[in-house]
Amino acid sequence: MKLIADTHTHTIISGDAFSTLYENIQAARKRGIKYLCLxxxxxxxxxxxPTPSxxxxxxxxxxxxDGVQLIRGVEVNILDYNGHLDMPPDLLEWLEWVIASMHPTVIQPKDKKAHTKAWLAIAENPAVDVIGHCDDPRYPFDIDQVVHMFARHGKIMELNEQSPVTRPGGDIMRREILTACVKHSLPIxxxxxGHFVDKIGVFQKSIALLQELHFPEELVLNADEKRFAKILSEKRHKL
Ligand SMILES: [Zn+2]
Ligand SMILES: [Zn+2]
Known part of the structure; x- marks a missing residue:
């Protein structure tokens, strides 16, 4: 499987990352990445x-x-279990690639019922495109119910290369989520x-897992340039 887009990247502007945008672009170009989501x-x-400005x-x-398409995006924070986000709706609408994630520095893990409620609210939020690293074992949720609703509302599931390192213990959960994606035809x-240039465009662990699970390649949106460009044009169409 050859991936042509890196859909989740950080630069020094995030405050916890270590390379510049230009360095990330050069790393992406060298690794055959055609689309870089910022x-x-x-x-x-x-x-x-950074703030909304x-x-x-x-x-x-x-x-x-340098041949790399830049996609205006954000990794927005889920603030509470009603699914509120920390960015104004008009700005979210203007961005092309909105990932919504739970981070323990922002939202304290609670219980399965609360986490499920939050993801169901995110499913219904038209401003959200991508579900960020929901394989975090600190936030268990009803996978079948939530993935079903993500599919119904046209969301995209993320398989995050850093999850096994930065959110350890989610291996079983990650496999269950991917299995549910196949069951409900939810694309990923x-x-x-990447928080440093050496990680940009590197996906070895994720590709190995998809191969092990015999995950259908047609559900991997960034495994094909035409497929990814089509999704992107639909996202851009929302502007
Ligand atoms: Zn991130
Ligand atoms: Zn994150």
Missing amino acids: TEHVYSALPGA YFKSMHALPQEI VVSSD
């Missing part, structure tokens, strides 16, 4: 992360640098969630 954290996750300024970026993207 998905910085938002200020409520980390004091050093940074995201509004992304119109200043060219669409393409594989992402690096």
Whole structure:
């Protein structure tokens, strides 16, 4: 499987990452990545992360640098178990690639019922495109029910290359989520969630897992350039 987009990346602007945008672009280009989604954290996750004004300024970026398409995105924080997000709706609408994630620095893990409620609210939020690293074992949820609703509302599931390292203990959960994605025909993207240049466009662990599970390649949106471009044009169409 050859992946042509890295759908979740960070630069120094996030406050917890170590390379610049230009360095990430060069790493992406060298590894054959055609689309780079710029998905910085938002200020409520980390004091050093940017405020909405940074995201509004992304119109200043060219669409393409050195053959790599830049996708205006964000990794927005889920603030509570009603699914509120820490970015104004009009800005979320303007961005092309919105990942919604739970981070323990922002939302304290509670119980399965509460986590399920939050993901069901996210499923119904039209501003959210991608479900960020929901294989975090600190936030168990009703996988079958939630994945079914993600599929019904046109969401995309993320398979995050950093999850086994930064959110250990989620192996069984991750497999259950992927199995539910197949059952409910929910498409996925594989992402690096790279916080340094050496991680950008690197997906070995995720690809090995997909192969082991015989995961259908047609459900992997960033495994085919045409497939990914089509999804992106639909997202851009929402502008
Ligand atoms: Zn995250
Ligand atoms: Zn991230």
